[in-house]
Amino acid sequence: MIQLYNFPGGIHPPENKELSNPGQLITLPLPEELIIPLGQHIGAPSEAVVKKGDQVSKGQLIAKAIGSRSADLHAPTSGVIADVSDQQVAHASGLKETCITLHADGKDTWHADITPANPEQLSDDEVRQRIYAAGIIGMGGAGFPSNAKLATDKTIHTLLLNGVECEPYISADDTIMQVDSDGIVKGTRLLMRLLGQVKCIIAIEDNKPKAIATMQAATADDAAIEVVVIPTKYPSGGEKQLIQNLTGKQVPKGGIPADLGILCVNVATVNAIHDAVYLGRPSIDRITTVTGKGVNKPGNYRILVGTKVDFILNHCEMDASANKVVLGGPMMGFQLPSIQVPLVKTSNCLLVPGVDEFPAADAAMACIRCGQCEVVCPAQLLPQELYWLAKSDAFEKIEQYNLMDCIECGACAYVCPSQIPLVQHYRYAKGVIRHKAQEAKQAEHAKLRFEAREQRLIDEQNAKEERRKARAAAAAAAQAAKRANQANGDDPIAAAKARVAAKQQAAKAQATDSNPEPAAEPSHKELKTAAAIARTKLKKAQKAFADAAATDHPDTDKLQVTVNELTQRSAAAAEALAKFESQLGVDPEAIKAAQVEWAKANAKVRKLTKLAPEDDATEAVHMEYQQTLDAAQKDLQQAESHLQSLKNPTEESS
Numbered sequence: 001m002i003q004l005y006n007f008p009g010g011i012h013p014p015e016n017k018e019l020s021n022p023g024q025l026i027t028l029p030l031p032e033e034l035i036i037p038l039g040q041h042i043g044a045p046s047e048a049v050v051k052k053g054d055q056v057s058k059g060q061l062i063a064k065a066i067g068s069r070s071a072d073l074h075a076p077t078s079g080v081i082a083d084v085s086d087q088q089v090a091h092a093s094g095l096k097e098t099c100i101t102l103h104a105d106g107k108d109t110w111h112a113d114i115t116p117a118n119p120e121q122l123s124d125d126e127v128r129q130r131i132y133a134a135g136i137i138g139m140g141g142a143g144f145p146s147n148a149k150l151a152t153d154k155t156i157h158t159l160l161l162n163g164v165e166c167e168p169y170i171s172a173d174d175t176i177m178q179v180d181s182d183g184i185v186k187g188t189r190l191l192m193r194l195l196g197q198v199k200c201i202i203a204i205e206d207n208k209p210k211a212i213a214t215m216q217a218a219t220a221d222d223a224a225i226e227v228v229v230i231p232t233k234y235p236s237g238g239e240k241q242l243i244q245n246l247t248g249k250q251v252p253k254g255g256i257p258a259d260l261g262i263l264c265v266n267v268a269t270v271n272a273i274h275d276a277v278y279l280g281r282p283s284i285d286r287i288t289t290v291t292g293k294g295v296n297k298p299g300n301y302r303i304l305v306g307t308k309v310d311f312i313l314n315h316c317e318m319d320a321s322a323n324k325v326v327l328g329g330p331m332m333g334f335q336l337p338s339i340q341v342p343l344v345k346t347s348n349c350l351l352v353p354g355v356d357e358f359p360a361a362d363a364a365m366a367c368i369r370c371g372q373c374e375v376v377c378p379a380q381l382l383p384q385e386l387y388w389l390a391k392s393d394a395f396e397k398i399e400q401y402n403l404m405d406c407i408e409c410g411a412c413a414y415v416c417p418s419q420i421p422l423v424q425h426y427r428y429a430k431g432v433i434r435h436k437a438q439e440a441k442q443a444e445h446a447k448l449r450f451e452a453r454e455q456r457l458i459d460e461q462n463a464k465e466e467r468r469k470a471r472a473a474a475a476a477a478a479q480a481a482k483r484a485n486q487a488n489g490d491d492p493i494a495a496a497k498a499r500v501a502a503k504q505q506a507a508k509a510q511a512t513d514s515n516p517e518p519a520a521e522p523s524h525k526e527l528k529t530a531a532a533i534a535r536t537k538l539k540k541a542q543k544a545f546a547d548a549a550a551t552d553h554p555d556t557d558k559l560q561v562t563v564n565e566l567t568q569r570s571a572a573a574a575e576a577l578a579k580f581e582s583q584l585g586v587d588p589e590a591i592k593a594a595q596v597e598w599a600k601a602n603a604k605v606r607k608l609t610k611l612a613p614e615d616d617a618t619e620a621v622h623m624e625y626q627q628t629l630d631a632a633q634k635d636l637q638q639a640e641s642h643l644q645s646l647k648n649p650t651e652e653s654s
């Protein structure tokens with residue numbers, strides 16, 4: 001039994017989970033048309049590998065991942081590709097994205113490559129490859145590709161399965177734990193195998209007694225897996241809140257659970273991993289809760305990815321009086337601008353409230369600074385301050401108030417007596433900040449590429465000039481030899497002598513031509529500056545490249561080229577400096593030793609400065625202190641000049 005802690009804030013809204021009959025799974029009929037958006041995951045949209053008119057089988061690859069945070073997409077059923085075009089997707093703004101439209105042939109024929117396997121006969125790499133090829137992403141809503149999560153370079157000691165499902169109304173995870181505990185446990189053991197020596201915790205809120213009992217029974221024979229029941233409180237399913245609940249530790253600011261040695265995965269994702277490895281099945285469907293008093297047949301449905309919301313709601317008999325459809329739960333979901341949009345891999349709930357279920361909110365009133373929002377905030381933010389700052393477009397300041405740590409749980413808005421739609425303000429501010437950051441990043445990328453290109457052009461021009469001079473010198477030598485031959489007629493010895501003389505003359509001319517005014521050798525200081533600038537530029541480019549690669553930014557490849565160029569340039573500058581310094585007799589080991597001496601002397605002075613005697617101390621004490629301080633400062637000066645003399649031998653002698 002592990003000790004439970006708590007997390008700050010949180011609320012207890014009505015749960016309303018029984019409405020969707022948790023534990024009963026219904027398979028939705030096959031729709032005639034499926035719309036599969038290419039951007040269902042956190043990274044860059046996948047790239048379609050099919051075109052209009054192609055015949056595809058169920059499970060066949062139809063779009064390939066682009067980058068490490070992207071995921072493959074597969075045909076949810078067999079049929080014909082009707083189009084690859086921009087279509088409206090499930091987004092609050094109603095934006096369009098490239099989608100693949102598939103017309104089902106009704107046969108639901110699996111692709112021949114979809115074959116089961118015995119994981120015991122697969123290597124770890126083969127298991128990882130099957131997970132990658134299945135296009136699995138976090139199904140709890142994060143959309144992070146599972147293979148990328150598993151590829152962490154941190155040491156993991158705990159696999160944390162998130163079966164908390166804290167948001168009201170939703171019971172999809174509850175259902176999957178009840179109906180396929182075997183798949184979840186097998187998937188869990190696969191992950192434990194890939195992660196090495198880890199223990200596993202399956203966390204479930206205490207409002208899901210059947211799921212708890214099922215998972216406890218399924219794991220009873222495995223001491224390495226523990227089902228941990230946590231008290232119901234919203235939002236205890238948030239990754240950071242769950243970890244704090246279970247360990248008492250906070251995920252570091254800007255960090256991830258792996259920084260604490262924990263890998264957190266949703267139970268539905270683990271089930272999909274089981275299907276991929278054991279059955280060879282890609283991620284083409286999911287369990288979605290369809291609920292609310294606005295549908296006559298609420299429940300948990302197995303639905304193909306790409307099924308349109310209107311098809312689902314027709315099947316679930318949406319009430320004609322229902323006037324809105326929310327994708328997600330009542331706390332974190334958003335109202336769909338249209339029901340002609342498709343479900344994606346992360347869609348865990350469709351909520352259709354009855355007319356009296358969520359009465360329209362009264363108009364927002366002024367903030368009365370009651371502080372209730374602050375009390376319930378699980379991220380320990382100051383929601384009312386964030387609200388004021390977002391409202392006044394104070395984007396720099398709002399970042400200092402840690403807006404980006406807001407998990408958009410909506411607890412603050414839930415308790416706000418002034419009915420202020422706080423989360424909308426936060427989303428707006430986050431959108432602006434991300435946009436600005438993106439713009440700044442692009443400008444930085446462009447600057448780096450411009451500078452690298454300019455330098456390359458200068459190098460090319462210099463090389464061209466060198467070649468021109470060499471050609472001119474060779475031509476001059478040839479001319480001189482020709483003239484000498486003519487002048488010496490048939491006398492071969494005289495002609496040979498004349499040729500040698502001409503060559504010497506040409507070489508001399510070339511040397512003079514090449515260095516009309518011999519350029520001054522760069523000084524030690526100039527070489528050091530050049531090496532430092534080259535290093536700084538390289539570091540900047542490396543950082544820009546790492547950021548771009550982590551987010552699958554379209555500039556990634558170009559930045560890689562820039563990094564390669566700057567690496568060469570930096571190495572050349574360092575080599576020139578090292579060569580110069582070795583000629584000067586600069587000794588790196590002696591410099592290191594002198595740096596240590598300087599640091600010691602500096603620390604001594606700083607320490608002494610803090611130990612100044614009080615004003616009322618005796619004169620003798622003051623004098624003794626001053627002498628000690630003077631001596632230490634003198635030592636520091638000597639250490640400094642010794643260090644500088646080693647670093648800059650030429651400057652010392654001048």
Ligand code: SF4
Pocket residue numbers: 366367368369370371372373374383384387412415416417418419420
């Ligand atoms: S709960 Fe609402 S009214 Fe109260 S301080 Fe927060 S934002 Fe203002």
Ligand code: SF4
Pocket residue numbers: 373376377378379380381382383386405406407408409410411412413422423426
């Ligand atoms: S939405 Fe953000 S600010 Fe509001 S309670 Fe949740 S984490 Fe705190």
